[in-house]
Amino acid sequence: MSTSIKTENDIxxxxxxxxxxxxxxxxxxxxxxxxxxxxxxxRLIIDFSEVTFMDSSGIGxxxxxxxxxxxxxxxxVVASPPAYIKKVLRLAGIDKLTRIVGDVRSAMPHTxxxxxxxxxxxxxxxxxxxxxEIGSETN
Amino acid sequence: MKRSAQKPINEMKLAFPSYSENERFARxxxxxxxxxxxxxxxxxxxxxTAVSEGVTNAIVHGYKGTVGIVQLNVKIFEGGRIYIKxxxxxxxxxxxxxxxxxxxxxxxxxxxxxxxxxxxxxFMEKVRVRSKVGKGTSVVLERTVRSRKQRS
Numbered sequence: 001m002s003t004s005i006k007t008e009n010d011i012x013x014x015x016x017x018x019x020x021x022x023x024x025x026x027x028x029x030x031x032x033x034x035x036x037x038x039x040x041x042x043r044l045i046i047d048f049s050e051v052t053f054m055d056s057s058g059i060g061x062x063x064x065x066x067x068x069x070x071x072x073x074x075x076x077v078v079a080s081p082p083a084y085i086k087k088v089l090r091l092a093g094i095d096k097l098t099r100i101v102g103d104v105r106s107a108m109p110h111t112x113x114x115x116x117x118x119x120x121x122x123x124x125x126x127x128x129x130x131x132x133e134i135g136s137e138t139n
Numbered sequence: 140m141k142r143s144a145q146k147p148i149n150e151m152k153l154a155f156p157s158y159s160e161n162e163r164f165a166r167x168x169x170x171x172x173x174x175x176x177x178x179x180x181x182x183x184x185x186x187x188t189a190v191s192e193g194v195t196n197a198i199v200h201g202y203k204g205t206v207g208i209v210q211l212n213v214k215i216f217e218g219g220r221i222y223i224k225x226x227x228x229x230x231x232x233x234x235x236x237x238x239x240x241x242x243x244x245x246x247x248x249x250x251x252x253x254x255x256x257x258x259x260x261x262f263m264e265k266v267r268v269r270s271k272v273g274k275g276t277s278v279v280l281e282r283t284v285r286s287r288k289q290r291s
Contacts, residue, residue: 022195023159029250053166055191056258060250084184091261092254 003028007039013104015047025057032065042074045107049080058085059092066097075099077107147214147222149175154210157202157227165194165211172213173221177286185262186221186282192255193225193278199246201229201276219284228275235268 001018014032018024036044044065048054066076078100081089089095101107151172155161166187173183190211197209207229214222232238239260244253259266265281 019163021162021191022199023162025250053163053187053191055188055195056252056254057195057250059254060252063252064250084181084188088188088258091258092252 001027003031005031005035007035007041010039010042011045011108012036012039012041012043013045013047015050015104017050019053020051020058020061021053021055022057025061029061029064033068036065036068036072040072041069042072043077043107043109044069044074045077045079045104047079047104048082048085049103051082051085054085054088056088056092059088059094062089062094062098077101079104079107147216149215150213152210152212154208157198157205157207157209157229159195159198161209162191162194162198165209166190169211169213169223173215173284176215176219176221176284178219178284179286182282182284186223186280186284189259189262189280190223190225192258193223193280196255196278197225197227197229197276199249199251200232201227203230205229219286221282221284223280224277225280226275226277231272231274232268232270232276233272235270239268 001024003014003016005012005014007013012032012035014028014035016028020028032044046062046065051058062076062078069076076098078089078094078098080103081100086100089100094100099107153165153168155164169190170183170187173186178186194209194211201207207227210224210226212224212226216222237243239256241257242253244251256266259278259280263280263282265279267279268276270276
């Protein structure tokens with residue numbers, strides 16, 4: 001189990017590797033909370049693409065971070081959960097609490113200049129998607 | 140050796156201390172044992188999740204800050220029926236009905252979601268809980284799995 005955490009442009013991406021259970025959740029929670037306390041991001045993206053197992057401890061982890069980010073005026077996005085993790089997320093109603101997206105890039109907003117700087121404004125489709133997101137966030 | 144229909148065709152027992160490191164060991168052990176009936180990946184994934192919930196409950200709530208022994212008994216019956224018993228000799232549950240309610244937790248400060256039993260009930264066909272305060276708790280999970288060979 002390991003977690004790689006990076007904050008750029010006020011967005012923290014936490015990529016969890018390995019099993020997410022009661023034993024590992026406490027370490028992951030500590031790492032994410034330290035980063036949030038230090039960086040005060042506006043969005044926390046939790047990347048599940050490399051998670052090999054998850055039980056309700058993962059739900060507790062997401063719900064706890066959701067409350068924390070809400071207190072800071074930010075939000076949480078769940079990215080790339082494999083099918084069996086989606087099943088647990090749906091059962092817990094996490095899809096009603098946070099956005100669940102197919103990949104980290106889809107969870108990236110924000111402003112057009114940032115997008116250009118990051119060089120991901122290439123396709124019209126991508127730009128449309130991001131503009132839609134900015135629209136829905138400001139509405 | 141002739142085996143009757145009522146008797147399991149195979150069985151395993153495990154006992155381990157309630158260290159949280161053993162949550163992973165327990166689900167891998169169950170998954171390894173069940174691999175002989177060649178279950179589908181999604182079924183195995185459901186069973187592993189249910190076992191993880193049951194074992195975590197024993198560790199977090201049954202033994203609550205103390206160390207005790209968690210016992211695991213897995214039986215395989217004809218037709219792919221599986222029986223899993225997770226037992227602790229911990230503090231027991233005062234109100235089992237309440238404990239089984241979704242989102243009920245006695246440890247919200249530890250980010251426990253209160254969904255352990257809801258997950259066990261969704262992912263398994265039968266969940267039976269027996270508990271006595273001061274004596275311990277046993278959770279029995281049952282489900283019939285269809286092997287990949289049977290499906291093809």
